[in-house]
Amino acid sequence: MTDETIIKERSRPGFIAGASAQIGLLAIVAVLWLVFSTLAPGFTSPINLFGIGRSLAVDIVIGFSQMVVLATGGMNLAVGSIGVCAVMATGFLLQDAGMPVPIALAGGLLLGAALGWLNGFAIVKTGVNAFIITLASASLFLGAMLILTKAVPYNALPPEIGQFGRMRIGGYVSPLLFIAIAIGVALFILYRHTLLGRQILAAGANPRAAEMSGVPVGRVIIISHTLSGLLAATAGMMLVARLGAAMPSVGGEDWLLPSFLGPVLGGTLLAGGSVAVIGTMIGAALVTTIRSGLLVLQVGNFWLQLFLGLILLAAVMADRYRGIFLERRSMGRK
Amino acid sequence: MRLSSDKIRGFAASSILAGFAASFGAMGIAQASDNKIALIPGGPHPYFAPWEQAAADAQKDFGIAAVDFKVPQEWKLNLQTELVESLAAQGYTAFGIFPGDAVGINSTLTELKDSSIPSAALAGCAQDPTDAAFCLGTDVYNSAYIGTKELIKAMGGKGAIVHLAGLLVDPNTTLRVKAVETAVAETNGEVTLLQTVADTDAQEAADQKINALLAAQKDEIGGMIATGYIPSVVASKSLRTLGDKRIKFIGIDDDQIVLEAIKDGFVSGTMAQNPYGQGYIGAYVLDLIASGSCTVKEDAVWIETPQTKRFIDSGTLVINADNLSTYKDDLKKVTTDIQSNFKDKYLNCQ
Structure with missing residues (x-):
């Protein structure tokens, strides 16, 4: 459920806590922007803003690809593998098969969706936990891709692919960011305004109750995994544009952490039944801001990981305490 | 107090020199x-x-x-x-x-x-x-070729060699494999390539593969050449542990472990980059x-x-027992030569 849909079904204090969680997260991002731009003027330079925007766009879509399965109470550890499979398939279609760009991109996206569907199908039909199935399929997909491509990158793609990735709107905004926002809007509408969205959240919140209410739980799990695969493939396409090449070294395990960070920081429950589309975007923005800010501040590169962990922990703790404080205050008013 | 004329001349000369120095300094800054x-x-x-x-x-x-x-x-x-x-x-x-x-x-x-x-x-x-x-x-091809030639020389021109190579997906590995094969082929069968062990440029992989290789085929191997930093270090350590000076080995780069092994006779040489x-x-x-x-x-x-x-x-140059103490000077000379000629050879300058 998006935070807004929680309004309808939970108490007012719950809504306040949920909505303010995102406002709090946004405030943390704003404070960090203020700190970084004050301490390091290069932080707000066009080249850095462009870089942040582009990284953020990819991180948001990777976060969405995890969020849509977290909504069902599952998870997808194969987002990176699906992403790189789609990347290499697109590279093959463009370079070796000589297909036009739109068809090749559609082919890559379709493959991503198909691999996601396979995950969902296996989970529903076997009844095995999504963790196990997607852990296995992550290796399976990656291995098959390496065997088929021999890990040779496609680097003679049509130049317009790379040009799109380098395009700057207004001097410092990447068009990839608009794609990520458009996907966010579509997901927001899905979960807030459609029957399918509500069914997915119901299945995630309590599968047994949802089943008894006539929700086709198996079907919505398969659809969610298909959507996850499609979104992972989209993130892969964005990286193809970013690099101007289709490389076997993108995706994989590297996507695992960002795929969870954005949604979880943003307020999506790991237990399922609730999603936070805007929160995922803000969560991804927090991670991207911290990473870029520390780099521009020239914090020793080997310290970056440590600082990232500490700041994320502090941000989450602060957010948690603020939520508890608001909850108690609201209860006190009753 | 009066200054003698010598002192005055000395002071004047010092002042002029100081002035020149300051000018040069200023020029340097400019x-x-x-x-x-x-x-x-x-x-x-x-x-x-x-x-x-x-x-x-x-x-x-x-x-x-x-x-x-x-x-x-x-x-x-x-x-x-x-x-x-x-x-x-x-x-x-x-x-x-x-x-x-x-x-x-x-x-x-x-x-x-x-x-x-x-x-x-x-x-x-x-x-x-x-x-x-x-x-x-x-020039990785040239380095691997020269290294293999050195190895063959150290082996007395005959025997079987093993190539410890880096990542197979790295295009440089393909070049190095080709260079080793070419140098071996030039011996007209006197030297054979027993095996190319690839993907050894990571600590764990190198440890496992090189030690398994030596355990299984030690007696058949006459020489080894490593074309990656980590297998070079690992093989140097393994040969020292085995106490084997019969197997000739040419490594790459100048890690202290490799240099010590050259000094003690466990390694024949290493290709300096x-x-x-x-x-x-x-x-x-x-x-x-x-x-x-x-x-x-x-x-x-x-x-x-x-x-x-x-x-x-x-x-690139070969480091062996003969130039162990002087190879850094040789590399500096190479650096100075390339740097001093770079403008003329590769740049158009105003």
Whole structure:
């Protein structure tokens, strides 16, 4: 459920806590922007803003690809593998098969969706936990891709692919960011305004109750995994544009952490039944801001990981305490 | 107190000299460049350690405002490109980069060029078409070929050898494999290639593969050549542990473990690369290009490799027991030669 849909079904204090969680997260991002731009003027330079925007766009879509399965109470550890499979398939279609760009991109996206569907199908039909199935399929997909491509990158793609990735709107905004926002809007509408969205959240919140209410739980799990695969493939396409090449070294395990960070920081429950589309975007923005800010501040590169962990922990703790404080205050008013 | 005429003359001479010195000093400052140059490896690796000293020396010797050695926290392309972008945002004016990925780095190099920031590939090349001004690195084919020849010489011209190679997906590995095969083929069957053990340029893989190889086929192996840093170190350690001086071994790079093994007779030699020279010369040339005083000469005598048409060999030599104490001077001489001739050979300067 998006935070807004929680309004309808939970108490007012719950809504306040949920909505303010995102406002709090946004405030943390704003404070960090203020700190970084004050301490390091290069932080707000066009080249850095462009870089942040582009990284953020990819991180948001990777976060969405995890969020849509977290909504069902599952998870997808194969987002990176699906992403790189789609990347290499697109590279093959463009370079070796000589297909036009739109068809090749559609082919890559379709493959991503198909691999996601396979995950969902296996989970529903076997009844095995999504963790196990997607852990296995992550290796399976990656291995098959390496065997088929021999890990040779496609680097003679049509130049317009790379040009799109380098395009700057207004001097410092990447068009990839608009794609990520458009996907966010579509997901927001899905979960807030459609029957399918509500069914997915119901299945995630309590599968047994949802089943008894006539929700086709198996079907919505398969659809969610298909959507996850499609979104992972989209993130892969964005990286193809970013690099101007289709490389076997993108995706994989590297996507695992960002795929969870954005949604979880943003307020999506790991237990399922609730999603936070805007929160995922803000969560991804927090991670991207911290990473870029520390780099521009020239914090020793080997310290970056440590600082990232500490700041994320502090941000989450602060957010948690603020939520508890608001909850108690609201209860006190009753 | 009166000053003697000698003292007065001495004072005058000192003053003149001091004046000249001050003038030269001022000239030096006037000529110093405002460029900020970053030398960025693909990730943490002992091979690049000399770049730090090279950066400091280049900054001092050529009067560059800053030459900094910046290491991505992990060996991942996205971390390298994010580091490059953040440094560009901080006002760095030129980049010497070991590509984290030969293909994937090109998009970033193009963006740097679009922002009028020159870049060069150091120690490893970016795949053509690329916006890197040039690639300064080891001619890996030549290095592996010379190394194999040295090994064959150490083996007395006959026997079976094993090639400990790096990552199979690395195009340089293909070149090295070909070079070893060529050198072996030139012996007309006197020397045979028993096995090429690939993917050994990681500690765990090298440990497992090399020790298993020695355990199983020690008696059949007459010699080994390593063309990666880590297998070179691991094989040197293994031969010392075995106490085997019969198996001849040629390594690569000058890790202290390998040098000690050469000194003690467990290793015949190692192929020195020139990471210091790559960093030092790279910073010098990038400063000239970033200052706008020089451009890369299109019709220079570049070496063509499978990756790029603009390759410059940074030099290679064999380190053995004879030159163990002097090879650093030899490498410095190679560096000085390349640096002093670089303008004439590869640049058009105003």
